[in-house]
Amino acid sequence: MALLQDPVRRRLYDHVAAQRHDVSRNEAAEAAGIQRTLAAFHLDKMVEGGLLDAVFRRPEGRSGPGAGRPAKYYRRAAGEFAVSLPPRDYVTAAEVLAEVVEKAGLDPSDAARAAGPVLGGRDLFEALAGRGYEPYEDGDALRLRNCPFHRLAEDFPPLVCGMNLALLEGVAAEAGREARMDPAPGRCCVALLKPMKIDI
Amino acid sequence: MHLAQLNIGRLSAPLDSPLSAGFADALEEINALADGAPGFVWRLVGEGGGDATSVRPYDDPDVLVNMSVWESRETLFDYVYRSAHMEYVRRRREWFQHLGEVISVLWWVPEGHVPTVAEAKERLEHLRAHGPSPEAFTFRKAFEPREAAT
Numbered sequence: 001m002a003l004l005q006d007p008v009r010r011r012l013y014d015h016v017a018a019q020r021h022d023v024s025r026n027e028a029a030e031a032a033g034i035q036r037t038l039a040a041f042h043l044d045k046m047v048e049g050g051l052l053d054a055v056f057r058r059p060e061g062r063s064g065p066g067a068g069r070p071a072k073y074y075r076r077a078a079g080e081f082a083v084s085l086p087p088r089d090y091v092t093a094a095e096v097l098a099e100v101v102e103k104a105g106l107d108p109s110d111a112a113r114a115a116g117p118v119l120g121g122r123d124l125f126e127a128l129a130g131r132g133y134e135p136y137e138d139g140d141a142l143r144l145r146n147c148p149f150h151r152l153a154e155d156f157p158p159l160v161c162g163m164n165l166a167l168l169e170g171v172a173a174e175a176g177r178e179a180r181m182d183p184a185p186g187r188c189c190v191a192l193l194k195p196m197k198i199d200i
Numbered sequence: 201m202h203l204a205q206l207n208i209g210r211l212s213a214p215l216d217s218p219l220s221a222g223f224a225d226a227l228e229e230i231n232a233l234a235d236g237a238p239g240f241v242w243r244l245v246g247e248g249g250g251d252a253t254s255v256r257p258y259d260d261p262d263v264l265v266n267m268s269v270w271e272s273r274e275t276l277f278d279y280v281y282r283s284a285h286m287e288y289v290r291r292r293r294e295w296f297q298h299l300g301e302v303i304s305v306l307w308w309v310p311e312g313h314v315p316t317v318a319e320a321k322e323r324l325e326h327l328r329a330h331g332p333s334p335e336a337f338t339f340r341k342a343f344e345p346r347e348a349a350t
Contacts, residue, residue: 183286
């Protein structure tokens with residue numbers, strides 16, 4: 001996390017992490033308002049530190065001889081970091097409790113509804129980002145790139161995805177949308193849909 | 201090796217009851233989704249039907265079974281939890297009772313082998329008796345095919 005203390009670096013990281021595409025040095029430099037060489041320096045530092053992954057490929061639309069050498073692109077690292085000082089281990093606690101809840105056949109929905117985010121004057125994007133979701137628009141749906149409960153959701157999918165849906169129902173309704181289960185590989189299980197228009 | 205799975209559920213109301221309609225009406229769509237899913241190999245179908253609801257291999261006639269074979273753990277996982285199927289998993293308590301014991305088992309089979317219901321019941325019993333092992337395991341504690349081959 002010390003890697004992200006530098007505000008310039010932080011801006012670069014935030015930009016790369018928020019994109020659905022791999023980000024070139026030029027794009028990252030522009031987004032952070034700094035020179036390309038400085039951006040490259042910081043981006044590579046973050047690759048070294050494991051926060052970003054680097055990939056090499058030819059820029060879009062160029063191929064064959066004369067296309068030039070592959071350019072370097074950046075994306076958020078696939079790995080997961082959890083930092084707490086002093087050390088705390090909420091993952092193990094969550095896993096043990098999830099196991100018990102599942103065995104007992106309990107439904108976490110009501111408790112989750114009460115613990116969900118609220119708009120509180122923010123727009124829906126901000127409210128979701130504040131809880132670690134990474135929202136993006138996909139047609140009429142608002143989808144979430146990041147699952148804040150990823151590891152737990154992999155081990156207890158019905159329990160944790162059901163909890164997640166209940167967490168987001170309230171804030172979705174506040175924003176005039178409906179939270180629905182709409183999972184696919186590689187994204188969060190919940191989508192926030194605009195209500196269907198009914199023509200009479 | 202391919203991955204076989206069995207899961208069982210005890211209906212809260214008969215399959216033809218209005219209380220089970222949300223489940224019964226979705227069967228055709230959800231089974232079609234499985235048939236077309238990446239990695240799908242085979243699923244159990246009762247005689248003269250399109251699904252396995254007529255197969256009642258337990259003394260308790262309200263216990264339904266699902267059985268299928270997939271190319272890998274990932275393809276099965278993506279179908280069960282990362283597709284439209286998941287909404288029905290989430291709503292399972294509307295139609296099925298909580299049994300308080302293990303109701304789902306995975307095991308490796310040679311490619312081309314079609315598991316029998318008796319074999320599947322044995323695997324579930326094995327998992328219940330011994331916990332996850334290469335012979336019978338769960339998504340959370342899965343084993344590789346080579347560990348099962350020995």
